[in-house]
Amino acid sequence: MDTIIQYDKSEFHETSSGIKISKKSIIKGTEQINVSGRCIFFNDVILRGDLAKVSIGKYLVVHEKVTLKPSYTYGYTKESPTKKIIKFLPLMISDYVEIESSSIIQATKIGTCTSIGKNCYISHRCIIGENSIILDDSILPPDTVVPANSVYGGRPAVYIAETPESTPIIQKQKLINFYKNFVPKS
């Protein structure tokens, strides 16, 4: 039984492609942000598109108090060949991703049909494979690679288990139904 979540139309912006963003969220650098459609951004979400390009797929659900920030490396440029400069890397989030509340994400890539738990900290330059689950209260150190079909958790996050073969089906159904049942108050 899918629970219907009703929201105030006055508190959310809605675009023609089906993106629902709350007015209390902070989004910077909208020129560099590319969203496919049918995404939901709840209150107090921070999305930093001013640092680097952000590309987001469809059916993304971002809960309260999440920060999405592109990751960085140290490098040299022609202008300053001796001094180290911070370079920001683009952030790529694929389709059917769910990010629970109060988590901080600085990864470079998040694969399809993944779910990230509450109070997670995903450090810079992490790569999360498809069909994977990251449990609540976990910390991924920098440069970790989460393979596909895996469950990671702990501090630091460590491989725990394998996900079943039907995770893409479960995750797609869950997020499509969540989007359908996220309805404005009549």
Added chain:
Amino acid sequence: MFQFKKIAKLPLILIQCECGREFLQEEMYCCLSCQNSMCRYCTSNEIFCYYCRNCGDVQITSETSNLTVSCSSCFECPICKNVLRRQIDTEKNYGFTCSYCFYTTRSIGVTDPNFQQVYAKINNAYKQEYEAEYKDFQDQYNRIKSIENNNFLIKKQQKNKHVLKSLSQSWTKSEALVHYSNAEIDKMTKEKNLKVVLQRYNLDLNNKQVELQDYNPSLQTPALLPIPLGLLSRKNRKCRKCQKLIFTLQPEKNSKKFAYSVQNLHYDHAPYLQIGKVSYVNKEKTELSVVIQMFNKTKNAMEYSLSPLDQQILEQYKLLTVKNLPSPTFTFNNDNIESDVQQYQKFEAILIIKDATKIQFAFSVSAKIKMPMDQQQLNYNVNVYIGTL
């Protein structure tokens, strides 16, 4: 393996396997030749390949003959078990560091301007640390083998005494024919100060247990060498009864990804059940109505039939009665597959509840799949859990 049943919220629909375990509808597998749906514990696994979780290096079991247990290029932190990454010093020496607990191989002295030499240094350090123990183990093993052989020979001698009497006069006593007792073995270990790695040498020598000294690791300083990263495996699934493949993997060309070439999920061959609405019918809250929806999410036409469980099972598990089950057969015909329209049927089941804290009822569903050549049938039991209201 992860179970989605732990995360799922009530109300729930779970399928009961023959072994008694319950899983979500999407997590069940089906074997069409056995006409049975089964859980992950009722299938057998066959390893297809080994892969490293960090670098993605793959070893397919059918192609390679020299399979390794750990990755040759990746290491794990001995303190926090995080994967190590490369580091360059200000002096341009390569090494490994942990980005979580800041462990470095520089503390051990394993750094080198040539990165490949770092691997060689780690391998040499492992050999030095465990070489002494390996030699001791080999000596102990050879000694115990010789004792066993001696006892075996003595037994033979005792059987053929009359033969021995004539021969023993010519033979001189050698160490090989002496039977060592427990006290003598203890003396020998103390005299030679032999070390024993683990308590693995409790062997029966003519029904006498030999217990040697334990190795005390706390006396030595711990070696903080990086641990080689263990490989993970991807598996194929087979039915335990008929040994036919349910899930098989296939590597994609020019990539490290894998796709499933054969996949038989219960979801693809059975009607999908969903709970629509739960509400009380009476003011007294003794009768409950549950609306259950059935979807055909496959491309094939489907015929299904519902049947209530036997009264013995209901009494055994204290299950409740179900009234007003719909007509026994109903056909799904999915003509509009492209437009993504799915047919479904609704029916109401009215229950009489006894205990308000836990409500559950069950009925069995059997579905016939109309494939082009055959008509195949799947039988399985469904349990519906509603929870508190």
